[in-house]
Amino acid sequence: MTTLEAQPTRKARADRRDGDLVWDGDRWRRWDGKKLRAAAYSLQPNLLRSPDSPSTWRSLDREQLEHGLALAVEQEILHNGATLVHHGPTGPVLAYRRPVNHLLHAIATVVTFGIWAFVWLLAVLDRREDRILLRIDEGGHVWATRGGTA
Template sequence: MGRAVDITAPGGRVEHRRPRLGDLHWDGAVWRRWSGRRWARAVASPAPARLLDPRPLDADPPLAPEQQRRLLDRTVEGEVNESGASVVLDGSRGVVLGYCRRPSVLPHLLLTLVTGGLWLVVWLALLALVREDRYRFEVDAWGNVWCVPLRAA
């Protein structure tokens, strides 16, 4: 859990406390949101310059749920196309994406050649135990898309 910081509560009221998931914090340069592990920047925003403005985000009118969902879908589509992520779950709280962690080929190939093929057993075992990093992409009322890391599967 993070140390106590100034959290901007709805209505612009500032509280000094430990962060909770979804809390917003102005760090002097940009708005950040507590992801459960660290303060993270928005992955996408309909107005990126707005995230550089110190006024509380809830001073702006919220977007319609359809617009929020469209922005989330566009961000997820970009992640799937550019990063090779796969959609694990499309739920009410957001979209969970999985990023496969594959062992790098070159070092394992070199070790297999150097050990006369013995390392191939280890390499195959690593391929069988491939892990996946999962992240939930959530959209807030103003259309900013935030990434929340989940436990690895």
């Protein structure tokens, strides 16, 4: 779980640390080292839209946090096509398969009189997946951390 540390004012990118919460004028977002990201899921979504400091947010108990994380995993699997790869001590790891644009490949195959079919076959056989790690903070907000590709 991450701690609720917040930066209520806009800070320069160089001053931000991974995991800092930043108010962007509309909602709280988390700095992941490259850009600000919205929460993937939240048990208290109204808190993310309120400019009140995260230090004032009510902490949830462990049972509620585990339930919230399970709901977030379920939502990602059902609605976004994720696959649960591993459930480790720091949180669940989800994988998303990169889609292949079959219509585009079919058109290219017809236009090139079948030559493009080899490229299409390679694209299907070499589909990669992106992986993310889900973590939940004490306020019940689930944050996704991007991992590598497999």
